[in-house]
Ligand SMILES: C[S@@+](CC[C@H](N)C(=O)[O-])C[C@H]1O[C@@H](n2cnc3c(N)ncnc32)[C@H](O)[C@@H]1O
Ligand SMILES: Nc1nc2[nH]cc(C(=O)O)c2c(=O)[nH]1
C-alpha cells in the first residue's frame with residue numbers, strides 16, 4: 745500500500761471521528777434525576793426538530809468540528825464525574841454513538857438528552873438516556889418514535905415538557921397507554937409558559953405517579969444564562 749493511501753485512510757479515520765460541537769461547558773446539572781451534580785455538558789450542533797418552546801435555538805446552526813478524542817480530553821479537564829451529551833439533537837450526528845461509548849470507557853457517568861425522535865437502539869447501554877418525548881404544545885408531537893421504548897433500560901428516564909393543561913392531559917394518557925411508569929417519568933413545565941406551582945397542583949390532584957422536574961439551572965442563573 746502506498747504512503748498516500750495510508751495517510752488518506754488515516755485522514756479518513758480522523759474525519760470519521762469528528763463531531764460538530766456548539767459548546768462544552770461545566771455547570772450544575774439542572775435536569776433529570778441527576779440534577780444537582782457538577783457536570784460537563786457537550787452540546788452538539790443541529791436538530792431536525794423545531795419545538796415551539798426550545799430554549800437552545802443557537803445550537804441549530806454553526807458549531808465547530810472537534811475530534812472525539814479531543815472532546816473526551818476536554819471533558820476530562822473539567823475534573824467532574826458526570827457528562828451530559830445534549831444539543832441540539834445529539835443523535836442527529838451518527839458519530840455521537842462513538843462519543844457516548846468513548847465517554848463511558850473514560851469512566852464518566854454519562855447521560856444523554858434526546859428528543860426520542862431518532863432511534864436510541866444503538867446507544868451504549870451504560871448511558872443514562874433521558875427521552876424527552878414531545879407533547880402537542882411543542883408542535884412536534886408527530887415526531888415521537890414510540891418504538892424507542894423497546895430500547896430503554898431501568899436507569900433511563902422519560903421527560904415530558906408541558907406547556908398547558910392540554911399537554912398535561914395528553915401526557916397522562918400517554919403514561920397510561922404506553923405504561924411509561926415502567927421508567928421514571930418527569931413532568932417539566934415550559935419555562936415562562938406554565939407556572940411550576942400549577943403543574944405541581946395538577947400532579948397532586950391527579951395522584952399521577954410522575955416526578956415534577958424544574959430546570960434548576962434557570963433558578964440559579966436565570967433563563968438568559970441558561971447554562
Ligand atoms: C435543548 S434540548 C436538547 C436535547 C434534545 N434535543 C431534547 O429535546 O431533549 C434539552 C432539554 O431542554 C429542555 N427544554 C428546552 N427548552 C425548554 C423550555 N423552554 N422549558 C423547559 N424545558 C426546556 C427539554 O426538556 C429538553 O429535553
Ligand atoms: N445546567 C444545565 N443543565 C442542563 N441539563 C440539560 C440541559 C440541556 O440543555 O440539555 C442543560 C443545560 O442547558 N444547562
Ligand code: SF4
Pocket residue numbers: 791792793794795798799800831832833859
Ligand atoms: S428536539 Fe430538543 S433541541 Fe431540538 S428543537 Fe426540540 S428541544 Fe430544541
Ligand SMILES: [Mg+2]
Pocket residue numbers: 799800970
Ligand atoms: Mg439547556
